[in-house]
Amino acid sequence: MLKVENVKVMNFENAIRGARNPMNSWDRMDSYVDEQGNFVMGENDMQLAHKLCVAGPTHRKFVRQIFVTMDITAPLYWWKEFDTYKVGVTANSTSTMHKIHSKPIEMQDFSCDKLQDESLKVFNDFVGYIENKRLKYMENKDKKDWYEIIQLLPSSYNQMRTCTMDYENLVNMYELRKNHKLEEWHILCDEIEKLPYFMEMFGLEKKKEIQKNEDISKQ
Numbered sequence: 001m002l003k004v005e006n007v008k009v010m011n012f013e014n015a016i017r018g019a020r021n022p023m024n025s026w027d028r029m030d031s032y033v034d035e036q037g038n039f040v041m042g043e044n045d046m047q048l049a050h051k052l053c054v055a056g057p058t059h060r061k062f063v064r065q066i067f068v069t070m071d072i073t074a075p076l077y078w079w080k081e082f083d084t085y086k087v088g089v090t091a092n093s094t095s096t097m098h099k100i101h102s103k104p105i106e107m108q109d110f111s112c113d114k115l116q117d118e119s120l121k122v123f124n125d126f127v128g129y130i131e132n133k134r135l136k137y138m139e140n141k142d143k144k145d146w147y148e149i150i151q152l153l154p155s156s157y158n159q160m161r162t163c164t165m166d167y168e169n170l171v172n173m174y175e176l177r178k179n180h181k182l183e184e185w186h187i188l189c190d191e192i193e194k195l196p197y198f199m200e201m202f203g204l205e206k207k208k209e210i211q212k213n214e215d216i217s218k219q
Helices: 012-019 043-054 061-065 076-082 117-140 143-152 167-177 183-193 198-202 204-218
Strands: 003-010 067-075 090-093 158-166
Touching (some): 003 183, 043 061, 061 158, 076 158, 183 198
Antiparallel strands (some): 090 158
């Protein structure tokens, strides 16, 4: 399970203007901000952005100035993989250490949608056991019980983090993880595809169509 909420893209206009600095071509800038405050990229700017993006990381420095913030809720086993993306990524998470005991521990707190019936029954019993430990801790405040909750907590536990990244971070994630075996990566990649001008600038629509045709030919 993975859920993305509260997506906001910032600094697009400044980034595009900066992309024109090397050639002093600001007079060709045709993007604007509409009455609703949305950035609208012009044809000239799209041509330049695409040219720089497909030329590689050395030439597309401007995308590091296009910032994205989003709330991501995902299981701990997925966050362990996400945490490999450290450079340029900032995240504030809900606190397991401070708040794990503050509400009932329930099945809906975990990503268990792939469990088959037998495993689901075992896991349901296990979650009930952890909840009993939580109730015991709330009654006696014995740190030993709190530690047991923390150490028993499985990696399927869902955590929400507010993440701030840039388009360079996101295109690297997209290219490296779009075919990953974890479904959570596919969900995030689907959300990345929705970001303003993301697919067009990096030329990813054509790549996606080629991949789709290759997959069909293998069937």
